[in-house]
Amino acid sequence: MSTERVSDTDGPLTVETVLVPVDGSESSERAVEYAGAVADRYDAAVHAVYVHGQEIVRAIQSGAVDEDDAAAEAQSFIDDVRDLVAGYGVTMTNSSAYGFSPTRKTTHPGSVVLDTADDADADFIVVPREPLSGDDGKILSKAAEYVLLYASQPVLSV
Numbered sequence: 373m374s375t376e377r378v379s380d381t382d383g384p385l386t387v388e389t390v391l392v393p394v395d396g397s398e399s400s401e402r403a404v405e406y407a408g409a410v411a412d413r414y415d416a417a418v419h420a421v422y423v424h425g426q427e428i429v430r431a432i433q434s435g436a437v438d439e440d441d442a443a444a445e446a447q448s449f450i451d452d453v454r455d456l457v458a459g460y461g462v463t464m465t466n467s468s469a470y471g472f473s474p475t476r477k478t479t480h481p482g483s484v485v486l487d488t489a490d491d492a493d494a495d496f497i498v499v500p501r502e503p504l505s506g507d508d509g510k511i512l513s514k515a516a517e518y519v520l521l522y523a524s525q526p527v528l529s530v
Contacts, residue, residue, distance in 0.1 A: 385526065387414035391494035393421050393485045393515070395471075396449045399500035399530075404453050406530050407498040408460035418457050418464045419492040422446040423481055423515070426472040433474070443468070465492070471515070482518025489525055497527045 392407035394400035404420065411418045424432075424442065431437035450466050457464040469488060473479035489497055501516045516529050 385414075385496075387411070387416045387495040389492055389494045390414075390416050390418050390496045390498060391421065391485070391489045391492055391525075392418060392453075392498045393423050393481075393488070393500075394449065394453055395423050395425060395500075396446070397500065401453070401456070403498045403500040403530050404456050406528060408457045408462060410496060410498060410528065411457070411462040412460040414496075416462065416495070418462055419488075419494060420450060420453050420457075420464060420466045421485070421488045421492075422450055422466070422468040423471040423484055424468065425481070429470045429472045430474070467492075480518070481515030482522070485515055485519050486523060489523065494525055497523055497525050499527060499529050501529045 387410065390407045390411045392400075392403050394404060404418075407418050407420075410416070424446065428437060428442055432439050432442055446468050450468075453466070454464050467488065469484045470479070471481035471484045485497070485499065488494075497519060499516045499519045520527050520529055
């Protein structure tokens with residue numbers, strides 16, 4: 373039996389891209405912090421996807437909300453996310469997606485996260501969970517269970 377010590381960086385998990393879905397909530401901001409730490413640990417990059425919820429998608433489609441205004445709000449949050457990730461010394465890319473479609477039942481927040489993970493070639497996913505306060509207004513907390521059940525990548529739920 374070998375007594376050679378294996379360093380804690382050796383092992384079966386290789387991570388090049390950490391996906392973190394965000395929705396503007398405090399829980400998604402916390403997930404970004406974990407994603408940054410994981411990316412830093414594995415010398416990986418972060419890909420943040422802003423997932424627009426059902427209410428905003430419907431409002432955009434009905435004309436009640438201007439799509440450019442919604443995009444600007446999402447970009448403002450992504451800019452904050454970029455600053456958080458930069459604090460870990462890792463690079464970040466980003467995208468945005470509608471987490472709901474009135475015409476496709478298969479488009480929901482969980483499927484959008486998993487599709488983005490495939491598109492971004494993510495090796496690891498950090499997903500926010502529903503806050504303990506019971507505030508169920510944010511879209512990603514509803515997707516966490518789906519992602520945990522169906523992701524082919526390792527998932528950290530925070």
